[in-house]
Amino acid sequence: MSPQDTALGPVARAGAGTAPRPSVSFEFSPPKTPDAEENLWEAIRRLEPLNPSFVSVTYGAGGSTRERTHRTVVRMLKETTLRPAAHLTCVEASKAEVDEVVQDYWDAGIRHIVALRGDPPGSLGGVYAPRADGYLNATDLTAGIKAIAPFEVSVSLYPQKHPESPSLDHDIDVLKAKIDAGATRAITQFFYDIDAFLFFMDKVRKAGITIPISPGIMPVSNFKGLKKMAAPCGIPLPAWLGNLFEGLDKDPETRKLIAGSVATEMCVRLAEEGYSDFHFYTLNRADLVYAICRVLGVREVPTEFAA
Numbered sequence: 001m002s003p004q005d006t007a008l009g010p011v012a013r014a015g016a017g018t019a020p021r022p023s024v025s026f027e028f029s030p031p032k033t034p035d036a037e038e039n040l041w042e043a044i045r046r047l048e049p050l051n052p053s054f055v056s057v058t059y060g061a062g063g064s065t066r067e068r069t070h071r072t073v074v075r076m077l078k079e080t081t082l083r084p085a086a087h088l089t090c091v092e093a094s095k096a097e098v099d100e101v102v103q104d105y106w107d108a109g110i111r112h113i114v115a116l117r118g119d120p121p122g123s124l125g126g127v128y129a130p131r132a133d134g135y136l137n138a139t140d141l142t143a144g145i146k147a148i149a150p151f152e153v154s155v156s157l158y159p160q161k162h163p164e165s166p167s168l169d170h171d172i173d174v175l176k177a178k179i180d181a182g183a184t185r186a187i188t189q190f191f192y193d194i195d196a197f198l199f200f201m202d203k204v205r206k207a208g209i210t211i212p213i214s215p216g217i218m219p220v221s222n223f224k225g226l227k228k229m230a231a232p233c234g235i236p237l238p239a240w241l242g243n244l245f246e247g248l249d250k251d252p253e254t255r256k257l258i259a260g261s262v263a264t265e266m267c268v269r270l271a272e273e274g275y276s277d278f279h280f281y282t283l284n285r286a287d288l289v290y291a292i293c294r295v296l297g298v299r300e301v302p303t304e305f306a307a
Contacts, residue, residue, distance in 0.1 A: 021297050022276040023053045025187075025214060028284055030057060030068035039284055040072075046286035048080050050293055051301035053277075056114050056154075056187075059087035066101065074108050085154065086110055088145070089118025090135035091128070095144065098135060102148045112152040114187070115142045115178075119232075128164075139177045146182035154185040157213065159200040160193065163234030168200060172207050185211055187279045189233060190218035192241055192262070194269055214279040215270055219263035219288040221255040260288045264295050271296065 026047055031037035044055075057072045059065055069086055076084040086105055090098055105113065117128065117138045135141040142153050155178045158171060165171050175186060191197050197215065204213065220226045223245035230237050241262065248255050267278055278296070280289045293299075 020276065021299075022271060022278055024050065024293055024296070024298055025052050025277075025279045026055045026289065027279065027281050028055060028057050028072070030065045030072045031284070032068075036284070043282060043284050043286035044076070044080065044082070046290055047282070047293075048082055049300035049302075050290070050298050052082065054083045054085050054112055056085040056087060056112075056279075059089050059116070059118070070101070070104065070108075073105070073110055077109050083112065084110060085112035085114050085152075087114045087116060088141065089116045090130070090137070090141045091118040092131070092134075094131060094133040095135055096133075098141070099144065099148060102145050102151075106149040106151070110151075112154065113145055114154045114156075115145055115183070116156055117141070139174065139181050142178055142183050143181040152185070153183045154187055155183040157186040157188045158234070159188050159191050159197040159215075160236060161234065163232075168203060172204055172209070175204070175209060176207070179209065179211060183211065186213045188213065188216040189235060190216045190230075190281055191235060192238055192266070193236065194266060194273075196236075197270075198273060212277055214277045215275055216279050216281060217263055217267060217292075218281040218283075219259050219292060220281075220283065221252065221259035221288070223255070224249075256288065260291055263288065264292045267292055267296055 028040060028044065031040045047055075055076065057069050057076075059069050073084040073086045076082050088098065088101060088105075093101075102113070115138050119128070130136045135144055138155055142155060145151050145153055155175070157175060158165070161168055162171055162174075165174070175183075178186075188197070201213065218226070218229075220229075223242060227237060229235075244258050244262070245255060248258075270278070280292070282289050
């Protein structure tokens with residue numbers, strides 16, 4: 001990096017275009033209403049030309065969105081150039097029921113599953129109790145998926161410790177077990193403390209774990225909503241983040257600008273630390289994610305879809 005480059009701010013350095021294009025992936029949620037479905041597909045069409053490495057579709061607590069998740073990923077496969085990954089959990093379902101879902105995905109042409117333990121229905125962050133006839137956890141689920149078909153399997157990772165875990169070292173041991181069961185990639189829960197993330201990743205790599213790990217980026221402009229999402233997951237929110245949104249409850253446009261700025265600078269710093277794989281929690285909106293990708297050098301890739 002030249003002295004001139006170091007004099008620039010992080011966003012300006014990113015805009016200089018000297019860094020390689022990072023890989024990006026996007027997470028969506030299956031829509032509940034016709035209006036929500038229209039918003040989802042507007043976001044999908046806006047982000048599709050950025051040629052993400054994959055896009056994932058979430059699965060509600062207790063499998064509550066099973067049919068909507070399946071319908072959304074199959075439509076993506078049929079109508080877009082995207083490579084969809086379906087989230088799958090093991091709560092409130094027997095092994096036979098989960099295996100049927102896995103086989104249905106394979107038969108539909110889906111080749112990537114995000115394997116998660118999941119939360120009990122209606123109690124995000126509540127006490128988890130596996131069914132006697134079900135998969136025990138995400139490690140068990142990963143092994144079950146791989147026994148059915150050679151899916152790519154992504155798993156989750158908490159860079160600031162899973163809320164039910166006794167330590168970061170325990171989380172690393174769990175990740176190793178998931179990899180032994182067949183996981184090929186990890187996606188982190190969202191975070192805002194970059195130093196904590198880098199500390200954790202240093203421990204992960206020193207433990208001999210080499211699979212790709214994508215930092216999870218949440219460019220959210222509603223801080224009250226963010227607190228509700230973060231609390232059950234045990235995700236610390238730094239004081240500086242709350243201070244930025246203070247007094248802006250009735251000013252959504254300013255909140256959006258702040259959210260974009262925070263997430264962009266996080267990504268740029270992570271890129272300068274050597275990370276080139278980002279997973280964006282879109283909340284089914286494209287504007288902030290699209291802008292951040294532009295700063296990172298991710299531009300539209302001409303594609304033609306043959307239906």
